[in-house]
Amino acid sequence: MIKKATKISNGVKNILNTIGNTPLIKIGKIYAKLETVNPSGSIKDRMVKYLVEKAEEEGKLEPGYTIIEATSGNTGISFAMISAVKGYNFIAVMPENIGREKRKLMKLFGAKFILTPENHGLAEAIEKTRELAKKYKKVWLPRQFENPDNVRAHQRGLGQEILREMEKIDVFVAGIGTGGTLMGVAKALRNKFPRVKIFGVEAAESLHQIEGISDGIVPKILDFSLIDGMIKIKSEDAIKMAKKLAKKQGLLVGISSGANVLAAQKLSKRYKKVVTVLPDRAERYLELW
Known part of the structure; x- marks a missing residue:
């Protein structure tokens, strides 16, 4: 039957x-x-989703905005994925020693990335995000290390x-x-x-x-x-x-x-x-x- x-x-x-x-x-x-x-493959999806939705609720992130964040890789992949879903532009700033696999994953989601000197670590990448933000009228910096x-x-x-x-x-x-x-x-x-x-x-x-x-x-x-x-x-x-x-x-x-x-x-x-x-x-x- x-x-x-x-x-x-x-x-x-x-x-x-x-x-x-x-x-x-x-x-x-x-x-x-x-x-x-998690859909992008890491724990960072949790944090990134929360930060993005909170910024949207507070009016800090709107359609057409560019998101810029310093990352050692996984946060960048999560932001790239969520930006693809929501229609934001995303730029990852990271030390040049970050693995090529992570860069490729971000690129697949449509993200751009900027590399900073390896010997300066993430501190240099964080400073670079502030410098880049001045070039955009509609920009949001998540600042994961201090948010x-x-x-x-x-x-x-x-x-x-x-x-x-x-x-x-x-x-x-x-x-x-x-x-x-x-x-x-x-x-x-x-x-x-x-x-x-x-x-x-x-x-x-x-x-x-x-x-x-x-x-x-x-x-x-x-x-x-x-x-x-x-x-x-x-x-x-x-x-x-x-x-x-x-x-x-x-x-x-x-x-x-x-x-x-x-x-x-x-x-x-x-x-x-x-x-x-x-x-x-x-x-x-x-x-x-």
Whole structure:
């Protein structure tokens, strides 16, 4: 007997409605939010969507505007994707050592990018955005490293999801980056679990290959009073773990995911319920492997 077909869903309005509500997976003793399933492939979709919609509501971003942002890659890809959907122009400003895969992804979404000297890091890229902004009448600078809405995006999104998915949590650990993920989740978790421990992850070397985890600047939105400790991870070890996650878990994740998992595993020796994030996909770093 043939069953009647079920009613077909009308689907989501557009690709932006698929951002967030990512799966929480278990890897050995630890738990991790799989942020690679966001439409552009990284956790940055959450923050960028929130910032853009907030700017639109406040009248700071209107049709015909150009968005200019300094980025180590993933934020630029997210802005490029969302700009494509909403009809904005986007210019990414980034150090010249940022991987070619990330540049190609931005270009596919129709973005333009400007490269700054590698040895000056993101500080030079941030300064360049201010200089470029003077050339446009209709321009918006998100300023992710100092914008409190970066924190709110994760406090109201990722943090709330973790609270719904975990009955108890002892530790949350993630890369420092812009500070948005770590600070936002920390604030969300501490509202329910005041004793939860928050650990940041950073690269062990000053010259490292873990893009997006240690950007060479101290973000203004970073509140060290919310952090209980820091864990340093070597680039070589992070890459090895990312490869291991592919071969043993079927997870094609980036180098920062490898670093986060290593840090979480270290903490799981002392704490029971440890949660981290897998920020982005592996294809952005293949030239390093």
